[in-house]
Amino acid sequence: MAESTNIPLSSFQQWMQQMLLDPHGQTEVDPMQVLPGAFQGGGLESVINDSKRLPAREHLAIYQRSYIARLRDCMAKQFSALEYALGEELFCGFADNYLELYPSSSYNLMNLGAHFADYLEDTRPDKDDPLKEEWPDFMIELARFEYATLIIFEEQADEDFVLAGDQTPEEELRLIPVFYAFYFQFPIRWFYSEFVNGNKPGMPYAQDTFCAVVRRNYKLALFDLNPGQYYFLNYLKEGGSVSEAKQLLCKNQGFDSGKLEEVWPVWKEKWIEQGFFRVDS
Amino acid sequence: MTTNKLNLPDLGLGLGLRSQHFNHILEQQPEVDWFEVISENFMDSFGRPRHVLKQIVERYPVVMHGVSLSIGNTDPLDFDYLKKLKALADEMNPAWVSDHLCWTGVLTTNSHDLLPVPLNEESLKHVCDRINIVQDYLQRPLVIENPSTYASFRHSTIPEWEFLSSMTEETDCGLLLDVNNVYVSSFNNDFDPVEYLEGIPFDRVVQMHLAGHQNCGNYIIDTHDREVTKHVWELFRLAWQRTGGTSTLLEWDGNIPAFDVYHAELLKAKEFMSGDFNGIKSVEEEDQVVEAVSNPIHFMVSETRDQLEV
Numbered sequence: 001m002a003e004s005t006n007i008p009l010s011s012f013q014q015w016m017q018q019m020l021l022d023p024h025g026q027t028e029v030d031p032m033q034v035l036p037g038a039f040q041g042g043g044l045e046s047v048i049n050d051s052k053r054l055p056a057r058e059h060l061a062i063y064q065r066s067y068i069a070r071l072r073d074c075m076a077k078q079f080s081a082l083e084y085a086l087g088e089e090l091f092c093g094f095a096d097n098y099l100e101l102y103p104s105s106s107y108n109l110m111n112l113g114a115h116f117a118d119y120l121e122d123t124r125p126d127k128d129d130p131l132k133e134e135w136p137d138f139m140i141e142l143a144r145f146e147y148a149t150l151i152i153f154e155e156q157a158d159e160d161f162v163l164a165g166d167q168t169p170e171e172e173l174r175l176i177p178v179f180y181a182f183y184f185q186f187p188i189r190w191f192y193s194e195f196v197n198g199n200k201p202g203m204p205y206a207q208d209t210f211c212a213v214v215r216r217n218y219k220l221a222l223f224d225l226n227p228g229q230y231y232f233l234n235y236l237k238e239g240g241s242v243s244e245a246k247q248l249l250c251k252n253q254g255f256d257s258g259k260l261e262e263v264w265p266v267w268k269e270k271w272i273e274q275g276f277f278r279v280d281s
Numbered sequence: 282m283t284t285n286k287l288n289l290p291d292l293g294l295g296l297g298l299r300s301q302h303f304n305h306i307l308e309q310q311p312e313v314d315w316f317e318v319i320s321e322n323f324m325d326s327f328g329r330p331r332h333v334l335k336q337i338v339e340r341y342p343v344v345m346h347g348v349s350l351s352i353g354n355t356d357p358l359d360f361d362y363l364k365k366l367k368a369l370a371d372e373m374n375p376a377w378v379s380d381h382l383c384w385t386g387v388l389t390t391n392s393h394d395l396l397p398v399p400l401n402e403e404s405l406k407h408v409c410d411r412i413n414i415v416q417d418y419l420q421r422p423l424v425i426e427n428p429s430t431y432a433s434f435r436h437s438t439i440p441e442w443e444f445l446s447s448m449t450e451e452t453d454c455g456l457l458l459d460v461n462n463v464y465v466s467s468f469n470n471d472f473d474p475v476e477y478l479e480g481i482p483f484d485r486v487v488q489m490h491l492a493g494h495q496n497c498g499n500y501i502i503d504t505h506d507r508e509v510t511k512h513v514w515e516l517f518r519l520a521w522q523r524t525g526g527t528s529t530l531l532e533w534d535g536n537i538p539a540f541d542v543y544h545a546e547l548l549k550a551k552e553f554m555s556g557d558f559n560g561i562k563s564v565e566e567e568d569q570v571v572e573a574v575s576n577p578i579h580f581m582v583s584e585t586r587d588q589l590e591v
Contacts, residue, residue, distance in 0.1 A: 007436050009404050010355035013387045013396075020392055049433045051471050053499035059432035059469070062500060066575040067392055073579040074393075104391045107349035107362055108325050109581050153585045156327030196589055218329035221590035 005038050007047065015047065016063075021103060023064040071099050071112065078113040078150060081195040082142050085203065094120065110150060117143040134206055138186045145188050152178060152213055153220055163216075164277035170242050170268075172280045178215035179276065181225060181233045183208070189222050216275050223274055228255055229267060233276075284525040287422050287455045289377055289487040292342050292528040294547050299533070303333045305540045310340060313544065317530050320347040320378070322581055324365040334373065343375050344488065344528070346457075348578070349391070350380035352411050352425065353398035356387050360418075367419050376528075377487060379424035379457045382408065382445070395576050399434040400444045409451040416454065424487055425449075426457035429465040429494075429503035431575065440472070442480030449485040456481070458524075459490035460516040461509065461532075465501045474516055483523040491517060491550065492532040495573040502573035506535030508546055518553045526554075535579075 007015075011034050018031035032040060039046050048056035075095040076083045083091040098119045104112055117140050124136040157177040164173050182188070187204045189211035194201035210230035212223045225233065231253050235245035246264070249255045271277060284291065293314030298306075300322075305311070316337060323331050337343060349362060370378055383395040398404050416423050427445060439447070449456055458481060467474040491514075493507035509517075509531070521527075531547040 005436065006401065006403070007399070007434075009353075009399065009407055010387070012399055012434070012436070013355055013384055016396065017387055017390060017392065020394075021390070047435060049435055049470075051433070051469065054469075056432075058500075062431040062502070062575065063394065063396070066502075067394055069574045070393060070576065070578055073574065074581075077579050104386075104393060105389045107321060107359070107385075107391055109321070109393065109578060110325065149585050149589075154326045154328040154330075159332070215328070218332050219590060220585065 005036070007035055007039065011035055012047070019044070019060060020064055020067045021100070023061075023068075068096060068099065071104065072096060074109055074112055075099070075116070079116065079143055079146050081146055081192050082139060084195055084200075085139060085142060085191070094123075097123070110154060113143075113147050113150075117147060135203060137206070138203060141184055141186055141188055142191065145182065145184070145192065148180070148182075149213065149220060152180060152215060155215070157215070159216075159218060161278040162281070163275055164272050164279050166269075166272065168272070168277070168279050173242055173268075173272075173277045174280045175233070175236050175276060176214060176216060176278045179233070179237060180213045181230050181237065182211050182213065183230060184210070189224060193222060212276070214274075214276060221274075228253070228260075228263075231255075232267075284484075285455065285487045285527065286484045287377075287453070287487055289422075289424075289455060290528070291526050292344070292376060294550055295342075295344070295528060295530040296543060296547055297346075297530065297532050297534070298334070298337065298343075299537055300330060300333075301537050302540045302543070303329075307333065307336060309540075311540065311544060313341065313547075315342040315344065315376070315528065315530075317344045317346045317532075318373075318375075319581060320345045320366055320369060320380075321349050323373075324362075324369050338373050343373060344530075345370055345373065345375040345378045346426075347378070347380040348393075348395065348576075349385055350415065351383070351385040352380060352415070352423075353382060353384040353396075353404065353408055354387060355384075355407070356389065358411060358414060363415065363418050370419065370421065377424050377455065378419060378421060379426055379455075379488065381426045381428045382448075383428045393578055395428045397428065397430040397432060397434075400437040400439045400441060402438070405439065405444060405447055405451075409448055412448070412452040412454050416452065422453065422455055424455035424457050426459055426490065427462050427466075429459070429462040429575065431469050431500065431502075433470045440477075440480065441466070442477045446480060446482045449482055454485075455487040456485045457488045457490060458486045458520060459492070460520050461490065461492040461494055461513045462503060464510075464513050464516055465494050465503045468496075468501045475519065478516065478520055478523065481520075481523070483520075483525075486520075486524050486527055488528045488530065489517065489520060489524070490530055490532055491547075497573060502575050504535055504573050504575070505532045509549070514549070514553050517550065518556070521554050535574075 014034045015031045045056045048059055050056050072095050098116055102115050120140045120143055126132050185206055187207055187209045191201050210225040212225055214221050232245050232249045235248045250257045295315035295317055296313050298316040298318045323334050381395045386392040412423055463474050463477050491509050492505045493509055495502045495504045529550055533543050
């Protein structure tokens with residue numbers, strides 16, 4: 001191979017990375033500036049060889065196209081329901097812009113979409129308008145929920161527990177280790193489940209909804225809740241006993257204690273059947 | 282049996298472990314010699330993927346294959362990453378740990394690509410220094426794979442096969458020879474793949490990779506999404522003869538087929554190993570105009586929806 005002026009490895013890598021992150025030169029950063037003086041003013045042809053079939057620019061373009069396409073694919077997989085809701089073209093536009101503003105800094109691909117919901121919130125088209133449209137709220141909420149399911153799926157937790165049964169004393173009922181209760185301004189659980197089941201849900205109207213996400217035997221399950229159940233289960237999640245959660249529900253949420261004693265056996269039976277509870281050991 | 286200087290075993294014919302096949306493998310216990318797992322899929326996973334892997338290692342030999350070590354990177358080595366890699370290796374006891382001759386990003390950015398290293402004296406010393414540090418830290422030999430490349434650099438002064446040879450000599454690391462990558466890189470960068478193989482120190486090769494690629498006319502993309510082509514099988518045959526027998530794995534990361542289809546493609550290797558390949562139906566190169574993505578990684582995103590009761 002022909003001898004040529006050397007480029008220090010660190011300079012080369014900064015140059016190539018900038019060429020990948022900003023393929024159209026839209027930022028003020030001139031990647032050639034990180035190269036030695038002899039390369040200043042030269043084109044990428046001073047770094048990359050032409051081949052028999054392709055000019056140097058096309059060789060680099062393979063890396064440039066794959067960089068964004070590869071990460072866009074991952075975003076689409078992490079936010080598949082959101083991609084459906086937005087439509088592929090609009091989702092790609094958001095994903096590309098997000099990846100430009102938040103280039104990955106982690107080897108762990110699970111972290112790729114960590115800021116996507118915040119990004120959608122920060123860049124919503126009606127951000128500065130006093131009257132907000134509904135659809136951005138729905139998309140942001142859906143994005144937060146989809147990402148949350150990824151984290152819950154991979155969470156470190158004890159799965160070696162004994163599920164509670166009909167005969168488990170009430171004072172021994174504890175929520176299973178991976179349990180989350182969500183509040184939404186839209187029917188997110190319904191929309192997500194419809195999508196996962198292969199249906200084609202339309203964007204729903206705003207409506208307060210609540211759901212539980214549980215992981216048992218490493219699989220996730222979703223269940224609808226009503227507002228009282230949501231608060232009650234969150235009190236249990238904070239570590240309280242059933243009797244403490246009942247007291248907090250009445251004290252903090254104004255729930256009628258008599259009504260609670262009526263519905264509690266129904267809740268308890270259903271939640272034991274759905275595997276919400278383990279036996280306290 | 283072993284024929285390499287590292288005394289690492291010939292595991293036979295293996296497949297990449299993909300989440301789409303978890304249930305099939307656990308339920309059917311297919312007769313596969315071994316599995317290769319993507320290290321990063323399990324290092325931070327404490328859910329079902331890691332739970333499944335623990336069951337797989339009880340039944341099958343496993344090798345850990347990484348994509349984020351970034352051995353050619355000029356950022357400092359990521360010891361947080363190495364700590365988790367070592368913890369996984371200590372838990373799963375793989376036959377070996379491998380990664381690529383590449384860099385993935387600098388100044389804390391990660392491109393999630395296997396980017397090419399200019400091959401010269403500076404990069405050789407840099408890569409060797411880092412391999413030595415990693416081997417000391419992991420307390421086991423590292424196995425380095427030749428990447429598929431789509432560009433060559435004017436300041437490269439060492440052919441890749443000579444670089445790999447010097448690298449193994451300096452560090453005592455092993456080689457993972459990806460014959461599909463050899464073919465892809467040779468097509469894209471105008472070198473002779475047979476000359477490449479002749480320059481490889483085969484006593485350092487502890488594993489080979491096979492994979493499918495997409496010919497885009499005037500360049501080839503390493504897509505890992507289809508059957509192995511005729512040219513790659515031919516290179517495999519040549520390389521196999523030189524190794525005297527080494528662990529061989531088929532990668533399939535996009536358009537992942539049913540397990541039996543994947544396994545059947547791997548088993549074609551037996552005919553090429555025996556030299557009796559005239560009756561084997563192998564795929565001819567076909568130019569395609571569809572834009573392809575190199576080094577696909579979307580298969581590494583957890584299949585949350587497939588494990589959901591709704």
